[in-house]
Amino acid sequence: MVRRAEDASCPVLVFTVDQHLPGQNSETRFKYVRKDTRSCIECHDPENRLKNKRMFDHANLDTYDGAYRSKMTWEIIGKLRQVTDMKIVLKGIVTHEDAQLCLEHGVDGVIVSNHGGRAQETGLATLSSLPEVVTAIDGKIPVMIDSGFRRGTDIYKALALGATSVGIGRTYLWGLAAFGQKGVERALELLRLELQLAMMSTGARTLKEISRTSIGNSMHHSLLKR
Numbered sequence: 001m002v003r004r005a006e007d008a009s010c011p012v013l014v015f016t017v018d019q020h021l022p023g024q025n026s027e028t029r030f031k032y033v034r035k036d037t038r039s040c041i042e043c044h045d046p047e048n049r050l051k052n053k054r055m056f057d058h059a060n061l062d063t064y065d066g067a068y069r070s071k072m073t074w075e076i077i078g079k080l081r082q083v084t085d086m087k088i089v090l091k092g093i094v095t096h097e098d099a100q101l102c103l104e105h106g107v108d109g110v111i112v113s114n115h116g117g118r119a120q121e122t123g124l125a126t127l128s129s130l131p132e133v134v135t136a137i138d139g140k141i142p143v144m145i146d147s148g149f150r151r152g153t154d155i156y157k158a159l160a161l162g163a164t165s166v167g168i169g170r171t172y173l174w175g176l177a178a179f180g181q182k183g184v185e186r187a188l189e190l191l192r193l194e195l196q197l198a199m200m201s202t203g204a205r206t207l208k209e210i211s212r213t214s215i216g217n218s219m220h221h222s223l224l225k226r
């Protein structure tokens with residue numbers, strides 16, 4: 001899979017490191033359980049779940065033994081480093097200690113993420129985890145963030161707390177589902193507009209000018225104290 005990503009000219013490999021379980025015991029999960037009992041085996045054959053996905057065409061899945069196993073170790077990151085020249089970004093880093101380990105293992109960037117609360121929904125908001133990761137990384141590699149970013153003001157706060165960039169998931173998917181490409185464009189436009197308004201209200205003329213103090217020291221310190 002790594003080789004295929006390289007062959008497709010991907011410059012960066014984003015590797016999710018914290019999702020070892022298929023989900024959690026949440027009400028949301030039960031709400032979307034399938035009730036239709038008709039057979040869908042032609043497209044959704046559980047035995048051949050991956051083989052039926054185009055992204056796995058021609059991939060050797062013989063040794064693949066399931067996505068959800070707690071086999072992740074830091075040695076795997078070292079191995080990845082050896083087999084590829086792509087930049088390696090780890091997704092799912094939310095603590096100071098893990099951020100330090102990322103630096104020790106030569107990772108090129110981190111994404112502070114809880115996958116939008118889809119894997120674990122009772123931990124800290126990623127915005128609350130951000131300061132300790134930013135402190136540990138100390139400007140050495142990019143610190144990206146996602147999960148729950150719904151407004152430009154959310155983006156503003158992340159940038160003020162030291163994030164290099166912000167990712168969105170469902171915010172654009174909802175636009176896509178409702179209005180196709182136009183919906184995605186509108187979702188992005190709204191986020192940009194709200195970010196601009198927030199910048200105007202604090203006097204930040206560029207992204208670089210978004211300062212920690214502009215969100216109030218008490219917010220910054222209360223997040224750092226955790």
Ligand SMILES: Cc1cc2nc3c(=O)[nH]c(=O)nc-3n(C[C@H](O)[C@H](O)[C@H](O)COP(=O)(O)O)c2cc1C
Pocket residue numbers: 016019091113114115116117118146147148149167168169170171
């Ligand atoms: C339908 C769906 C499937 C996802 N699958 C994965 C996945 O396989 N691996 C992963 O790291 N994150 C996955 N994510 C999480 C997203 O990559 C992203 O971190 C998250 O959606 C950001 O939060 P937000 O949706 O609140 O913006 C998925 C998200 C959604 C909505």
